[in-house]
Amino acid sequence: MSDALPPSLIYLLGALLVPFLRGRYRQVFALAVPVVAFVNYYLITKGVHWRLELLDFELILGRSDAWSLIFLHIFTVLSFIGILFVIRENEPLDLSAGLLYAGSAMGVVMAGDLITLFFFWEMLTMGAVLCLLARKTPASGRAAMRYLLVHVFGGVVLLAGLVLHLAAGGSTAFDRIELEGIGPWLMLFGFGINCAWPLLGAWLTDTYPEASIGGVVFMATFTTKTAVYVLARTFPGEPALIWIGVAMATLPIFYAVIENDLRRVLAYSLVNQVGFMIVGVGLGTPLSLNGTAAHAYCHILYKALLFMSIGAVIYRTGKSKATELGGLCRSMPWTCLFCCIGAASISAFPLFSGFVSKSMIMSSAAAEGQVVVWLALLFASAGVFHHAGIKIPFFAFFSHDSGIRCKEAPLNQLLAMGLASVLCVFVGTFPNAFLYPMLPNVEADYVPYTVGHVTDQLSLLLFSALAFTLLMLAGLYPAEIRSTNLDADWFYRKGGPAFHRLADKSLNALNAATSRFFLGKIVNNITNFFDSGLARLACLLMTPFWKLMGHDAAQIEEERHALFRRAKIGAFPVSLTAFCAVILLGLLTAYYYVAGK
């Protein structure tokens, strides 16, 4: 048994208490939560902890091994950086959302069974939705609704897969799952939606740019990386993942080149980087899985750093579009420096964090003889430097002077970015200090700093920079244009309302027609029939008899009227009832006589 507490519990309690505190107490408390969790991290021993019984299932809140601990470590570090970044505004919504989000992500990575996993998986969505709502603009409210709808759909797909998997005799164990039958496939797709796979992942680039400046730091960290973690646990070595990862790594960079909103450019490069991790999962070798874990660790740091630097720009200028920014290195030199460190890290410059992690995945691809995959990843490496490494700092801080003069980012934001920067450089320079020893597969040895690797990588990056420079000088680089670029989110942003209109026009029209026919016609006729139909029938039957009796038209009309009134209220003379009874008895006798023969 461990002396530690479940990390998710610490964060969830923190998230619940934050709104009840005021002023400085709230700030100190919110910052203390990740600090306590960090101390708690070192108390967690390897093994299985915190088991609960629910119905017939055993829930495991703490499976701690190398896989879960490396993710837990970076989530804890990042939650401190993220909280520090937003601590100045002291917004309870921002702080609670961040803590809830972090707690859910830790719940997923510590989960030891699929039911616990699903529970925290759904809570992740709530954290993200709160991060979107924290921006408090009408557009962010709509983005939150879109985010919620997409992820509720993903959650339902996952739940359906989980139920089918269990029904088919699968266990609730959160371990490697064979991709056989519909259940595991649905689970794979459920994970893929959170992982921002091609076509399934448009929610990411659609909504991240609408989040609050602190919220997006948490969003960029938790959702996709928990999905990577879950895929690495459940479907390692699944060949389809290699190609999904390649598509993720290569396709978004084309969009990033022509995108105007710098936070959306970062969102595209986030998908590109997660693509590398998914390739690592798909290859499934000890080195490639180590690469996935290491790259997730490094990626979280530099992606948060980049989002924070653009967040600081938004904080001071209210703008995030390349067309509206430029020349901010005058006003925000420190933010500019931190942004450049993040850019160097994502581009995998030697001595920066991306260099020591991305290359593991590429080396594994090469070692497995995956030529096309390797070339695609090399292309993606050059491309990420091009659009994230150069474009982001260049258009925000250099480029043409936008004329904006503002203050440097506030101290807490600088500290948060500074801490992330120091970690990026430290991890990149001394990967053996703590990153490599944390990796899950100890047998996979990797040495990033060889002469060949360093010179090859620098050649690649320098000539990418040269291409950017020459294209800029030649005027061939696409000018920044205020625009919207169509992506797969079109299907739900335009397709959703169109479906609604179609459903409205067709189904509601059908509904109205059915209502007119059944309620207006049939029900009416039936009530009419029971109200006066039998009386009319009786009149109809009697008319020939009256005619036989020699009544004239006026008399018949009189008889008919009298009969109709009597029949309707059921007030027939007793003799008539007796006559009917005799006829009935006669018919019965005839029937039994015939039947008896």
Added chain:
Amino acid sequence: MTPPDSNEPLPWFLKPRNVRRVLFGLFVTCSLFFGLDFLFALTGYDKHPYFQWEEWPGFHAVFGFVACVLLVLVSRYLLRPLVMRDEDYYEKTSSKTGDKTDV
């Protein structure tokens, strides 16, 4: 935010002379690394490559350059004409604040 002061000195990085210096530095470093690769090839230095073509001098340099030029040209001349729409395509925006407003 305050408007720019017309007399404010340009930061080091933005002075035209220094921009030229930075560009010059980039060209020199590029040539240096290109040359270094040939040196490795001539001396037969083992870079422990996985593929044969990684041994070709200047492979990474040429790949990086061509990849980026292709990336930009494809994005600009193929992707942009296909997918670019008006900024208000999904929601009406007011260009003044950049913040989206309700339709």
